[in-house]
Structures are given as C-alpha cells and as structure tokens.
Amino acid sequence: MRGQKSIAMGKGIIFKDHRIYAPGDDFRAIDWRVYARTDDLYVKNYEEERNLAVHIIVDGSGSMDYGKPRSKFDYASMLGVGFAYLALKDNEKFQFSTFADDISIYQPRRGMGQLAAMVEYLNSRKPKGKSNFLDMLTKYRKVIRSKSMLILVSDFLYSIEEIRSGIRLLGDNEVRVIQVLDPVERNLNLRGDFRLRDSETNDQLVTFVSQRLKANYQEMMDHHTAMIDDICTKLGYRFHSITTDSSLFDAFYAIVG
Numbered sequence: 001m002r003g004q005k006s007i008a009m010g011k012g013i014i015f016k017d018h019r020i021y022a023p024g025d026d027f028r029a030i031d032w033r034v035y036a037r038t039d040d041l042y043v044k045n046y047e048e049e050r051n052l053a054v055h056i057i058v059d060g061s062g063s064m065d066y067g068k069p070r071s072k073f074d075y076a077s078m079l080g081v082g083f084a085y086l087a088l089k090d091n092e093k094f095q096f097s098t099f100a101d102d103i104s105i106y107q108p109r110r111g112m113g114q115l116a117a118m119v120e121y122l123n124s125r126k127p128k129g130k131s132n133f134l135d136m137l138t139k140y141r142k143v144i145r146s147k148s149m150l151i152l153v154s155d156f157l158y159s160i161e162e163i164r165s166g167i168r169l170l171g172d173n174e175v176r177v178i179q180v181l182d183p184v185e186r187n188l189n190l191r192g193d194f195r196l197r198d199s200e201t202n203d204q205l206v207t208f209v210s211q212r213l214k215a216n217y218q219e220m221m222d223h224h225t226a227m228i229d230d231i232c233t234k235l236g237y238r239f240h241s242i243t244t245d246s247s248l249f250d251a252f253y254a255i256v257g
Contacts, residue, residue: 059154060098100129
C-alpha cells in the first residue's frame with residue numbers, strides 16, 4: 001500500500017506545475033531551464049506525498065452468518081484485519097467498521113497491540129440484522145474527511161440499483177470492492193428438497209432444487225456479479241469476487257497485488 005498519495009501543495013517529490021517566482025520563495029526551487037528559455041523566474045510546485053487514511057468496512061448483517069467451517073463474516077473479517085495490518089505497517093491511519101441496520105465503528109487502540117484487540121472485537125460480534133446498503137453508505141460518507149482508501153467487503157446480495165447508487169457515493173477515493181460468497185451460494189451445489197431460510201428476515205421457503213433451477217440460479221448469480229464488476233470498472237474502482245473455500249492468503253495477495 002505504499003505510494004498512495006493525496007494531493008496537497010508543498011515541498012514533495014511529485015512535480016505538479018510552475019508558478020512565477022515571488023520574494024520569499026525558496027531560491028533553490030527556481031527552474032533554471034525555464035529561465036534559460038524565457039528570462040523569467042519560475043519555481044516548481046510539487047504534490048506533497050501523504051499517506052491515505054484507510055477505511056475498512058465489513059458487512060455484519062445476518063446474511064454474512066452463513067457458511068461452514070467459517071462464515072462469510074469470519075472470512076471478510078480476516079481480510080479486514082489483513083488490511084489493518086498493512087496500514088499499521090506503513091504507518092497509515094485506519095478505521096474499521098461493520099454495518100447492518102446501523103454502522104458500528106471500531107475505535108482502535110494505539111500500537112500494534114490493537115490488532116489483537118481488533119480480532120477480539122470481531123470475535124465478539126455476531127452477524128445479525130437486515131442491512132440497508134444505500135443508507136449505510138450515505139451515513140458513512142460523512143465520516144470520510146479526506147481522500148482515502150476504502151475497503152468495502154460484503155456478499156453484495158442486494159439489488160443492483162441499490163449497489164450502484166451506494167457505491168457511487170464513494171466518490172474520488174481509491175476503492176476496493178470485495179465480494180465474499182460461500183461456495184454453495186456461488187454454485188448452488190445442492191439437489192433435492194430443502195427448506196430455505198432468509199437469515200435477515202427469517203422467512204422460509206420449501207423448494208426442490210432441480211438441475212434447471214440450478215442452471216437458472218447460476219445464470220442470475222453470474223449476471224449479478226458481472227454487473228457489480230461493471231459498475232466498479234466504470235467508476236475506476238477495483239472489484240474482486242471470492243469464495244470462502246479459497247486460501248485466505250492467496251485471496252489477500254491477489255487483492256493487494
């Protein structure tokens with residue numbers, strides 16, 4: 001995560017533009033090549049290199065409490081801890097939040113010991129509730145004080161229009177959108193009679209999972225994921241879709257690479 005920059009005027013390493021020399025300016029900043037061509041004194045302006053604040057936002061709604069041997073929430077949380085570690089390693093500020101029907105912002109302690117405290121905090125949380133994705137991002141946008149890196153992790157089992165409207169609110173930031181799904185959700189590796197329960201509303205449905213139903217489901221899921229990817233691409237954000245049976249380390253390094 002090194003090399004991230006927010007733009008601010010100052011003495012730095014990234015050249016921005018020229019301006020006319022004024023009394024009091026650093027004489028060493030004069031561009032003598034420009035002077036040789038124009039006989040005018042110009043100084044160089046630079047972009048000051050500053051680390052971005054890192055915002056890690058993990059879906060903690062009821063739908064994330066699905067999967068064995070580890071739930072989507074467990075997997076998403078471990079990815080979040082990885083980004084928090086990188087932020088600390090690079091001396092960057094980070095803020096970790098979970099959301100469902102409201103936003104819960106974790107207040108980190110100082111020092112590397114906060115990672116252990118953060119893991120303890122996540123272990124104490126139980127994914128529950130129904131989330132309003134658009135409302136959550138509308139609220140969270142007020143928390144972002146400067147240009148930042150945002151890591152948004154969810155199963156994104158929301159309507160495409162809600163996802164589109166929500167993600168657009170993230171604006172001109174560096175954004176990584178990470179979809180975490182259980183392999184059963186991705187491929188519907190089931191067949192026969194099942195009683196399905198909505199983990200957010202507790203509504204139940206008795207159905208027979210046939211080969212045709214699986215094919216229709218796969219088509220809809222692939223289309224849904226492709227639409228999220230397209231939304232992110234058009235906004236200049238990076239999108240990754242991962243299943244919880246993937247190696248956590250391989251997934252993490254694919255995301256940060």
